Amino acid sequence: MSRVSVLQLRVLLLNGSTWEPLAVITVQRAVNLLIAGKAIAVEMTGKYLNTVRRKFEVPSVIALKSYVNVPRRKSHWSRKGIMVRDGYTCIYCGAKVGSKVRGRVLTKHDFTIDHIIPRSKGGKDTWSNTACACARCNHRKGNRLHNVAGMRLLWEPKTPRTSYLVIAMGSGPEIWKRYVEI
Numbered sequence: 001m002s003r004v005s006v007l008q009l010r011v012l013l014l015n016g017s018t019w020e021p022l023a024v025i026t027v028q029r030a031v032n033l034l035i036a037g038k039a040i041a042v043e044m045t046g047k048y049l050n051t052v053r054r055k056f057e058v059p060s061v062i063a064l065k066s067y068v069n070v071p072r073r074k075s076h077w078s079r080k081g082i083m084v085r086d087g088y089t090c091i092y093c094g095a096k097v098g099s100k101v102r103g104r105v106l107t108k109h110d111f112t113i114d115h116i117i118p119r120s121k122g123g124k125d126t127w128s129n130t131a132c133a134c135a136r137c138n139h140r141k142g143n144r145l146h147n148v149a150g151m152r153l154l155w156e157p158k159t160p161r162t163s164y165l166v167i168a169m170g171s172g173p174e175i176w177k178r179y180v181e182i
């Protein structure tokens with residue numbers, strides 16, 4: 001891996017003591033925090049960065065040594081955010097991308113945003129009122145409440161604990177997932 005591509009990697013920065021995700025930062029900034037003794041490496045990428053003076057193993061996750069008090073950013077609701085939070089899994093039947101339903105493999109296009117309290121009944125676009133649903137369940141529920149439609153929620157939709165920035169990292173490395181509680 002060339003120096004340039006190593007520098008294009010991103011590093012998940014955790015807060016001190018709580019290990020809550022704070023931000024996604026550049027390799028350069030992560031290395032600077034490690035050199036300055038302000039952070040410790042938590043997970044490594046197995047890739048190396050050669051500088052004039054030394055060779056660094058590039059971290060994938062680092063944590064600050066001390067806790068910084070950052071006001072929790074409000075997670076902005078978005079369709080994409082809901083899909084990432086729910087991992088493209090139907091809240092009613094549990095079908096997900098890749099599930100085979102009636103001989104057909106489901107893709108992202110088979111999923112939609114379901115309003116738990118339908119919009120026609122005043123339901124809003126909020127984290128707790130929306131969830132991912134397959135088109136079939138969404139259609140079956142229609143403009144009714146799920147209990148009226150004889151359906152049940154497999155989990156309770158929640159506002160993510162971490163900022164949207166981190167949730168959007170659904171595309172980030174697998175190793176980050178254990179640090180991203182949503």
Ligand SMILES: [Zn+2]
Pocket residue numbers: 090091092093094095133134135136137138
């Ligand atoms: Zn479903």
